[in-house]
Every structure is written in C-alpha cells, then in structure tokens.
Amino acid sequence: MSKKISCVVLAGGQSKRMGTDKAFLAYKDKTFLQTIVEKLSKKCDEIILSVNKDPRIYIDHLKPHKVKVVKDLHPYEGPLNAILSVSEHIKNPYVFIATCDTPLLNENLIDIYMSIIDEFDAVIPQVHGKFQPLNTLYTKKSLLKVKNLYPEIKSLNQWIKNLKRVLVVNEEVIQNFDPDLLTYKSVNTPEDYERLIKYGL
Incomplete structure (x- = not known):
C-alpha cells in the first residue's frame, strides 16, 4: 500500500453495559484488544490507543506490538473527545478509527476504503440503514x-x-469482503459476549 495510514483504537470507554473493561475480554486465547491490534498492525504503520487508564497497562499488554498510548483530554466524554485527544499525535494523512469491542473486525476493509477515499474527508459505511x-x-x-x-x-x-466531502458505502460493497458484516457487530453486553463465545455472533 503506497499511502501511509495510522490506526486509532478507542479503548477508553466505561463499559457500563458489560460491567468490565471490554478491551481485556478473552477471545480465542487473546483479548479483544490484542486481537484488534494484531489485525491492524498488518495494515497500519502507526497504532494509537485512546485510553483513560495508566498507559503502562496497555503497553505491557500489547508487547511485542509498538503502540502509542494517549489519555483522553476529558475522560469518559465519548468517542469524539477521544478523537480530539489523539488527533495531533497522528503522523499519517489517513486514519482508520477502530473500536475495541469488535474483535471480528475484517482488516481487509481498510484496503478497500483506502482505494476509494480519493479527495473525500471520510468513508462512512451504511449498515442496516445506519451510518457506522x-x-x-x-x-x-x-x-x-x-x-x-x-x-x-x-x-x-x-x-x-x-x-464537506463524505463518501457513503453501502453494505453490499462491504459484504464482498465481510459477508456477515461482522466488522460492525459490537460486543456490548454479557449476552453479546456469550453469543460471541458460543456462536461467533
């Protein structure tokens, strides 16, 4: 891939519905966070974590991957605050923003979005009628x-x-690479987690 890309992982939420930090839930002998960072490292030459805990926890947890950890400026004020917090730490002109509660993320979608972003500000998928x-x-x-x-x-x-310039991508395009749209299925509750472990969502 000729264009340089950074990846940001949002891992600073309170996980109220889950009752425990989703980033560290186990899935196939790894945590959600380890799984996602491993996938993103195949596509990005910079990975930044947005967090609200001691950065050393994440750095130690993700070895040998090299990650930059940035604490949110305004803790627990949502994903836009997290984006604000990391924005000036990003070195590349393109940024894939991931969330730590989607361990079934298909990283090959990054290549697709990079191939079509052109002069747009963002590529926004529309799945089941909702923007993602x-x-x-x-x-x-x-x-x-x-x-x-x-x-x-x-x-x-x-x-x-x-x-000003947003490219909307419909789910049929995504399904060519992610047939069940698992990239956009979040694990938010204990019931979601149980279903993931039993059936893979």
Whole structure:
C-alpha cells in the first residue's frame, strides 16, 4: 500500500453495559484488544490507543506490538473527545478509527476504503440503514477539525455532518469482503459476549 495510514483504537470507554473493561475480554486465547491490534498492525504503520487508564497497562499488554498510548483530554466524554485527544499525535494523512469491542473486525476493509477515499474527508459505511462512524477511514485533516467544534458538538454523527466531502458505502460493497458484516457487530453486553463465545455472533 503506497499511502501511509495510522490506526486509532478507542479503548477508553466505561463499559457500563458489560460491567468490565471490554478491551481485556478473552477471545480465542487473546483479548479483544490484542486481537484488534494484531489485525491492524498488518495494515497500519502507526497504532494509537485512546485510553483513560495508566498507559503502562496497555503497553505491557500489547508487547511485542509498538503502540502509542494517549489519555483522553476529558475522560469518559465519548468517542469524539477521544478523537480530539489523539488527533495531533497522528503522523499519517489517513486514519482508520477502530473500536475495541469488535474483535471480528475484517482488516481487509481498510484496503478497500483506502482505494476509494480519493479527495473525500471520510468513508462512512451504511449498515442496516445506519451510518457506522467507527471501524472506518478518515483523513487526518478531518480529525483536526474536531478541536474547532468541541465541546459544542460532542456527537460523532454531528461532527460527520460538518465534513464537506463524505463518501457513503453501502453494505453490499462491504459484504464482498465481510459477508456477515461482522466488522460492525459490537460486543456490548454479557449476552453479546456469550453469543460471541458460543456462536461467533
């Protein structure tokens, strides 16, 4: 891949519905976070974690992968705050923003989104009629715009509405590479986790 890309993993949520930190849930002998970082490392030459705990926990947990860990500026204020917090630490012009509760992420979608982003600010998948602002691709320039909007705007979808050039990708395109759309199935509750372990969602 000729274009340089960074990957950001949002791992700073409170996991209220799960009752425990989703990043460290076990799945096939690894944690969700280990699984996702391993996948992203195949596609990205920089991985940044957005967190609200001691960074050393994540650095030790993810060895031998090299990751940059950034604490949120405003803890537990949501994903847009996390994007604001990491935006100036990103070195590459393109950024894939992932979430730590989707261990079945298909990393090959990164190649597809990179091939079509062209002059757009973002590639936004639409799955089951809903826009998916995470596990997708943005330009670094679009992320830097957050600081001019936050905290008046705290919603990812509101931020995306402020971007001038957004390419919407329908689910049929995604299904060519991820037939069951598992990249966009989050594990948010104990019931979701049990279903993942038993049936793979």
